[in-house]
Structure formats: C-alpha cells, structure tokens
Amino acid sequence: MAYKPQYGPGSTVVAENRRKYMAPSHKLEKVRDISDEEIVLLMGHRAPGAAYPTSHPPLSEQQEPDCPIRKLVTPTDGAKHGDRIRYIQFADSMFFAPAQPYLRSYLESYRYRGVDPGTLSGRQIVECRERDLEKYAKELVSTELFDPARTGIRGATVHGHSLRLSEDGMMFDMLQRCILDKKGNVVKYVKNQIGEPLDKEVKVGKPMDDKWLKAHTTIYHSLGGVAFRDDAEYIEWVQRIHSLRTKYGFMPVE
Amino acid sequence: MAKAKIERTQKLFLKALKGKFKEDPQSTTVVYAREGLKQSPRKREFLEAGKKMEMARGISMYDPVRCHLGGIPLGQRQLMTYEVSSTGVFVEGDDLHFVNNAAMQQMWDDIRRTIIVNMDLAHQTLQKRLGKEVTPETINEYLHVLNHAMPGAAVVQEHMVETHPGLVDDCYVKVFTGDDEMVDDLEPQFVINIEKLFPAKQAAQLKAAVGKSMWQAIHIPTIVSRTCDGGTTSRWSAMQLGMSFIGAYRMCAGEAAVADLAFAAKHAGVIQMADILPARRARGPNEPGGIKFGHFADMVQADRKYPHDPARASLEVVGAGTMLFDQIWLGSYMSGGVGFTQYATAAYTDNILDEFTYYGMDYIKQKYKVDWQNPNEKDKVKPTQDVVNDITTEVCLNGMEQYEQFPTMMEDHFGGSQRAGVLAAACGLSCSIATGNSNAGLNGWYLCMLLHKEGWSRLGFFGYDLQDQCGSANSLAIRPDEGAVGELRGPNYPNYAMNVGHQGEYAAIVGGAHYGRGDAWSLNPLIKITFADPSLKFDFAEPRREFAKGAIREFMPAGERSLIIPAR
Numbered sequence: 001m002a003y004k005p006q007y008g009p010g011s012t013v014v015a016e017n018r019r020k021y022m023a024p025s026h027k028l029e030k031v032r033d034i035s036d037e038e039i040v041l042l043m044g045h046r047a048p049g050a051a052y053p054t055s056h057p058p059l060s061e062q063q064e065p066d067c068p069i070r071k072l073v074t075p076t077d078g079a080k081h082g083d084r085i086r087y088i089q090f091a092d093s094m095f096f097a098p099a100q101p102y103l104r105s106y107l108e109s110y111r112y113r114g115v116d117p118g119t120l121s122g123r124q125i126v127e128c129r130e131r132d133l134e135k136y137a138k139e140l141v142s143t144e145l146f147d148p149a150r151t152g153i154r155g156a157t158v159h160g161h162s163l164r165l166s167e168d169g170m171m172f173d174m175l176q177r178c179i180l181d182k183k184g185n186v187v188k189y190v191k192n193q194i195g196e197p198l199d200k201e202v203k204v205g206k207p208m209d210d211k212w213l214k215a216h217t218t219i220y221h222s223l224g225g226v227a228f229r230d231d232a233e234y235i236e237w238v239q240r241i242h243s244l245r246t247k248y249g250f251m252p253v254e
Numbered sequence: 255m256a257k258a259k260i261e262r263t264q265k266l267f268l269k270a271l272k273g274k275f276k277e278d279p280q281s282t283t284v285v286y287a288r289e290g291l292k293q294s295p296r297k298r299e300f301l302e303a304g305k306k307m308e309m310a311r312g313i314s315m316y317d318p319v320r321c322h323l324g325g326i327p328l329g330q331r332q333l334m335t336y337e338v339s340s341t342g343v344f345v346e347g348d349d350l351h352f353v354n355n356a357a358m359q360q361m362w363d364d365i366r367r368t369i370i371v372n373m374d375l376a377h378q379t380l381q382k383r384l385g386k387e388v389t390p391e392t393i394n395e396y397l398h399v400l401n402h403a404m405p406g407a408a409v410v411q412e413h414m415v416e417t418h419p420g421l422v423d424d425c426y427v428k429v430f431t432g433d434d435e436m437v438d439d440l441e442p443q444f445v446i447n448i449e450k451l452f453p454a455k456q457a458a459q460l461k462a463a464v465g466k467s468m469w470q471a472i473h474i475p476t477i478v479s480r481t482c483d484g485g486t487t488s489r490w491s492a493m494q495l496g497m498s499f500i501g502a503y504r505m506c507a508g509e510a511a512v513a514d515l516a517f518a519a520k521h522a523g524v525i526q527m528a529d530i531l532p533a534r535r536a537r538g539p540n541e542p543g544g545i546k547f548g549h550f551a552d553m554v555q556a557d558r559k560y561p562h563d564p565a566r567a568s569l570e571v572v573g574a575g576t577m578l579f580d581q582i583w584l585g586s587y588m589s590g591g592v593g594f595t596q597y598a599t600a601a602y603t604d605n606i607l608d609e610f611t612y613y614g615m616d617y618i619k620q621k622y623k624v625d626w627q628n629p630n631e632k633d634k635v636k637p638t639q640d641v642v643n644d645i646t647t648e649v650c651l652n653g654m655e656q657y658e659q660f661p662t663m664m665e666d667h668f669g670g671s672q673r674a675g676v677l678a679a680a681c682g683l684s685c686s687i688a689t690g691n692s693n694a695g696l697n698g699w700y701l702c703m704l705l706h707k708e709g710w711s712r713l714g715f716f717g718y719d720l721q722d723q724c725g726s727a728n729s730l731a732i733r734p735d736e737g738a739v740g741e742l743r744g745p746n747y748p749n750y751a752m753n754v755g756h757q758g759e760y761a762a763i764v765g766g767a768h769y770g771r772g773d774a775w776s777l778n779p780l781i782k783i784t785f786a787d788p789s790l791k792f793d794f795a796e797p798r799r800e801f802a803k804g805a806i807r808e809f810m811p812a813g814e815r816s817l818i819i820p821a822r
Contacts, residue, residue: 102711102712118716119719121670121712157323162665162667162673163664164281164662167283222654223661238701238704239647242726243643246639247639
C-alpha cells in the first residue's frame with residue numbers, strides 16, 4: 001500500500017491550513033510579485049548578478065565515489081553546481097501570521113529538496129544550496145505563506161514575534177528593516193535580513209487585512225482567532241501520542 | 255473561544271503588568287517610542303560607571319551606543335522592570351543577573367560551603383577504641399573548639415597562621431539529633447532545634463528519621479569555597495574536625511584512631527550536597543550539576559514556613575532552582591555569557607507562574623477534591639495517565655489563553671522558552687501536588703510541551719526539540735530510565751543535562767509531590783534540617799524575597815574582603 005501522508009489532525013480552519021501548506025499537492029496561492037533580484041537583495045548573500053560562490057567544483061567535474069546512495073538521489077541544481085550553503089530566516093508574529101515556525105519546517109521538508117530547516121520560537125531558518133534557496137525563498141515570500149506586516153525576514157535580532165504590534169499594525173523590529181509606506185499602504189524593506197542598508201528599497205506588497213490573516217493563519221489563538229481548546233480532535237490526538245509514548249517508550253503501537 | 259473549565263477571577267499577574275506597562279494589559283498595539291538606554295535607570299548607571307572605569311583603567315569597556323548592532327542600542331522597545339513574584343518588589347532585569355545580585359551569589363555559596371558529617375562514628379571510636387568518655391559536656395566543649403577551628407584557627411599546633419575572624423564570620427558548625435534529652439543538654443548556640451523550627455507534624459517525622467544519631471551541619475567560610483571549589487568543603491571541614499577532636503578530647507595527634515576520625519569525616523559519615531560529576535563535566539562534589547532534585551527540594555525551606563501552601567512552597571523551589579541551575583550552572587559554569595538569566599527570571603517574576611499554578615490548585619480542588627491547603631497523603635489522586643492528561647490539558651490551555659488574552663503578558667515572556675517553561679511548570683506542579691507522585695508531575699510537564707508546540711506551532715529554542723519531545727517516554731512510563739525517579743535525578747540526568755529552563759522546575763515538581771502530601775522531606779531529612787538553620791546568611795525559606803533584597807541592594811552577603819584591601 002502506498003504511503004499517504006495525513007499531515008495532521010484537527011477540524012478547524014487552522015488545522016486545515018496547516019495540512020494545505022504542508023501538502024505539495026496544494027498549489028500555494030501567489031499573492032505578490034517579487035523579482036529574482038529582489039529576493040537576492042532581501043537575503044543579502046550575494047550581489048544581484050554576481051556569480052554563485054562555490055564550496056566545491058561542479059559534481060560533473062569532480063570524481064564521484066562509487067556510492068549507491070548517490071546513484072539513487074538526484075542532486076539539486078545547487079548541489080550540481082557546488083554552491084555554498086546559505087539561508088533565509090523568518091520571524092512570524094503570533095498575531096495571526098500565516099506561517100508559524102514548526103509549520104514552516106514541516107512544509108519545507110515536504111515541499112523542498114536538500115533543505116535543513118531549524119525551528120525556534122521566534123524564528124525559523126532554512127538552509128540549503130544558494131541557487132536552490134533563491135528559488136524556495138521566492139515562493140516563501142510571494143505566496144500566502146507571507147504577510148508583509150506580520151512576517152519578518154530577519155537573519156539576526158529577530159525579537160518581535162510575541163510583542164504587541166506597533167500602532168500601524170507592523171510586527172516590532174528593533175532594526176526597522178522594513179517600514180510601512182502609509183501613502184501607498186505598501187511595506188518596503190530598506191535593510192536586508194541582517195540589517196545592512198539596501199541601496200534600493202524592496203517592496204513586498206500591502207499588509208493583508210485581519211480577515212485574510214485569520215483565514216490563512218496556522219496559529220491557534222483565543223483572542224479573535226480559533227482557540228486551541230475548540231479543536232477537540234487536535235487535543236485528543238496530542239494526548240493520545242503522549243499516552244502511547246509514555247506507555248511504550250518510542251514504539252507507540254496499540 | 256470555549257470557556258475554561260473553571261472560573262478564576264483573580265489574576266495574580268495583573269498588578270505586575272499594570273506596573274510594568276502604562277498601557278492596558280489587554281492592549282494589542284503600542285507606540286514603540288525607541289527611547290534607548292536612557293529609559294532605564296540601571297543602564298544609565300552602567301553608562302556612568304563604564305565611563306569612570308574606562309578612565310581609571312585606560313582600556314575601553316561598556317560602550318553600548320557604539321558596540322550594540324553598530325549604533326542601535328538596547329531599548330528600542332520598553333526595557334521592562336520585573337516584580338519578583340510574591341514580594342511586591344519591582345526590580346530592573348539587570349538586577350537579577352547573579353553578578354549584580356549578592357543574594358543569588360550567597361544562596362549558591364551557602365549550598366557549596368555546606369557539608370553534613372555524622373558524629374556517631376567518631377563517638378564510637380572515642381568510646382570503644384580509646385575508652386574515652388563522651389557526654390553532653392564533652393560534646394559542648396568539642397563544639398566550642400570546633401567553632402574556633404572551623405573558620406581557620408589553630409587548636410593543637412604552635413606557630414600557626416590563622417584566618418582573620420572578620421573575614422570568616424559566616425563559618426560555623428551546629429549539630430542536630432532526634433534525641434530531645436540530648437538537645438536539652440547541649441548549648442542552644444550549637445543546636446539546630448528541630449522541634450522549634452518545624453511544624454509539629456514535620457518535626458515528629460524528622461526526629462523519628464534522625465533518631466538518636468547526631469549530625470554536624472558544617473558551613474565552611476564563603477571566601478574559601480569561592481577561592482577553591484565545592485570539592486574543598488569536605489576537605490576543609492574534615493581537617494578542622496580532626497584537629498578539634500584531637501584538641502577537645504586530648505588525643506595524640508599521630509595515633510591511629512585519628513585515621514578513623516579522618517575517614518569518618520572525609521568519607522564514611524559525610525553527606526555531600528552534590529555528587530561528583532563525570533569527567534566530561536569535570537566538576538567535583540558540591541557543585542551545582544550534582545545536586546539531586548530531591549535534595550534541592552529539601553534545601554529550600556518554604557514548605558516548613560508555608561506548610562499549608564504546597565504551591566507557594568514549590569514556587570520558591572522554582573525561583574531558587576532556576577536561579578541556580580539556569581543562571582549559574584547552565585548559564586555560567588556550562589555555557590558562559592549572560593543570556594540565560596531571562597530564561598530563569600520568567601519563572602519567578604510578575605506572578606505569572608504563580609497565577610497558572612494556583613489555577614491548577616483550584617482545578618484539582620474542584621474536580622478531584624484535593625484539599626491542597628491541608629496537605630495530606632490521604633486525598634491524593636491515583637497517578638493514572640488519564641488524570642495526568644486531564645489536569646495538564648486544562649492547566650496548559652488556561653495558561654496559553656491567558657497569554658493570548660493579555661498581550662502584555664506575552665510581551666513580558668517574549669521568548670518561547672520562557673513560556674514553555676512556565677506553562678509546563680504549572681502543569682507539572684498541579685499534577686505532582688494532586689497525586690503526590692513526582693513522576694506524574696514530570697509526565698504532565700511533557701504533555702504540556704506537546705500541547706504548547708501544537709497549539710502555537712513553536713516551543714523553545716532547539717534544545718526543546720530534544721528534551722521535551724522525548725520526555726513522555728522517560729516519565730511515568732513502564733521503565734522510566736531504569737527506575738531513576740525524579741527525586742534521584744538531577745541536572746546531569748542524561749535527558750536533562752543540556753537544556754536551560756527546566757531543571758529548577760523539575761526540582762520543584764519533585765518537591766511539590768511531597769509538599770502536597772505533607773511530607774517533612776523529599777529525599778533526605780538531614781538536608782532538610784541543615785538548611786532550616788536561621789544562622790545561615792541566606793534564608794532558604796524565602797528565596798524569592800532574598801533575591802528581591804539582593805536586587806534592591808539590601809542583602810548583606812558573606813565573603814567580606816574590605817578588611818584586607820585598601821580603603822576606597
């Protein structure tokens with residue numbers, strides 16, 4: 001019988017969003033246009049147009065050992081070219097940002113190849129070969145996984161995910177990497193993810209409204225959103241996992 | 255939102271939130287004034303002191319305006335004050351770093367410099383081998399000699415160097431026994447009087463446990479254990495014990511019986527406060543990583559002072575434990591740096607964990623009829639998986655909802671690790687106090703971690719991925735690590751050894767199981783009695799109050815050096 005991922009339990013919109021975002025069969029809704037150059041600027045790893053720095057020669061030019069695993073696994077583009085490993089890191093506001101840290105790691109693992117996601121409470125990082133990263137990052141920023149006001153692209157000094165929003169609805173950022181241009185109601189990045197000023201600002205679109213955020217978020221939140229308590233199926237599932245782990249160590253079979 | 259299972263109108267954290275933030279605690283937005291360092295009196299003090307020190311030493315130091323993020327100083331958001339829980343005292347965050355807080359230093363000093371040594375072995379040697387008489391009078395004389403010698407004075411030698419009494423005044427020895435007649439015959443200055451210090455029920459349990467044996471509670475000078483290490487404590491004490499026996503009982507300094515006394519003082523009759531650690535952690539005995547959680551729960555004395563409030567007693571262990579294990583042990587011994595402080599302080603400031611825990615108390619009283627304010631072993635709930643799941647789920651969901659409903663509280667505990675530790679501690683304490691079973695408490699902790707992670711799709715830093723997502727399997731399980739129950743675990747238990755924000759709470763969960771039953775001790779009655787001593791510099795019945803005193807610079811520690819340095 002073929003393996004069919006179930007992605008997760010729950011009967012609420014939050015649970016449904018989690019399942020959708022994780023499932024590669026769900027086409028992520030594109031919400032904004034971000035150019036290749038703009039993604040490169042936001043991440044700040046290389047200058048737009050510059051060659052990709054490498055950590056080893058292209059695989060076709062180096063002697064590959066006779067390894068059965070290498071025969072099974074097709075290298076990603078970045079691996080083929082010997083790209084170095086680089087990252088993009090996000091901070092997601094607990095005030096209904098669409099993606100949240102563990103969900104990010106799960107969806108990246110399902111959707112992308114050759115990634116190394118890392119999950120914390122206030123930030124989530126994904127590392128991979130640079131040209132692969134640029135492709136993945138573009139999707140992460142241009143689709144329904146991102147909100148310009150509640151999602152931050154932050155390499156360092158990420159403080160803000162749990163703080164009250166500023167009066168203009170933006171998540172707090174000590175470095176003010178992005179600002180809301182009130183005139184056009186557009187968020188623009190004036191610094192890259194580690195806080196270096198950009199020569200050219202990058203517009204990431206208008207902040208989504210509360211209705212959209214609550215329809216797309218993946219966090220349970222009782223203040224105006226879906227209370228975790230209200231998803232009985234989800235809670236029972238967590239209790240069950242815990243009970244089985246307790247009873248049987250790491251072999252939770254009934 | 256669905257309603258919580260019980261109504262609790264009192265919110266213990268509200269006063270703190272109102273004191274910290276000028277906005278409504280339920281506000282969701284704020285104007286970030288970006289006032290920088292100047293908004294904090296302590297940072298202003300640091301700036302001034304930094305400049306002064308720089309001039310004096312000719313080497314640059316504290317320069318946050320230039321050195322922090324290339325010119326963006328701390329304080330782009332509000333630099334919050336903190337109320338030390340249950341004290342009403344508001345302090346600056348900086349004042350809760352152990353370097354800036356003399357009470358915190360002294361708490362650890364008082365543990366590290368303590369050793370408990372049995373007297374019966376020595377008395378048998380004196381009586382049976384040497385035929386000497388041991389009476390209350392000779393014991394009094396011996397203790398007089400010992401309190402002269404232990405701080406570092408000579409008793410039988412000629413031409414000896416000695417320590418300045420003004421530098422070692424915190425060093426002394428007292429004894430305790432379960433023998434009331436003996437206690438009556440000893441000089442009160444030398445006795446830890448169990449009867450007077452403990453509530454009647456606890457005193458009876460303790461006296462029965464100690465029986466007629468007699469133990470010495472020894473505290474070597476703070477300055478010695480600071481200059482050397484925890485392993486010094488038994489050595490320093492054993493040397494002075496041996497010399498005092500020789501002096502008080504007129505023994506021959508070289509006779510073979512002295513070896514018996516030394517063996518008893520160094521090995522056979524010694525209770526260390528902490529076990530030696532394996533080589534990879536490279537610490538001797540009496541260092542924080544070796545303190546068993548059960549022993550730590552015994553060191554803290556809040557259950558003695560508040561016998562009818564096991565929640566309060568446990569919360570004091572949380573405060574003391576997070577300070578020692580997070581701030582000093584993991585934060586400094588093992589890791590270095592200053593960041594661990596804020597993991598720890600979340601658990602003992604602003605009455606947030608207190609509120610969550612008392613919610614748990616209300617819940618176990620209402621649903622399971624646990625009369626938690628009258629601790630006893632009879633009304634404890636059977637520690638089944640269903641009970642743990644039920645209590646934990648309710649306490650965890652309540653806590654998460656409080657964070658959601660009060661965004662200033664979420665901002666207060668701005669890191670996921672802070673919230674994770676606090677929520678799980680409330681669950682663990684509720685389960686352990688309800689069941690009287692520390693393993694059930696630990697199991698509640700781990701379910702809370704899973705619920706938290708699923709609800710908010712985040713938990714703590716990377717370490718939580720390991721420890722908290724496998725803890726279900728080593729608590730309340732069929733074979734929780736071959737039977738090492740919570741009382742016998744400690745900071746070096748394999749699954750606990752690397753992760754900030756846990757160990758102090760685990761110690762409290764262990765203690766809670768016993769405080770909830772009204773037990774006089776958690777693991778070792780001797781340690782419980784030793785730290786009841788009112789002559790100790792640090793009051794182990796009120797750790798959080800002591801930390802608050804340290805923060806506002808009203809705590810007087812030991813370790814004086816002004817007698818031997820130039821006047822400023």
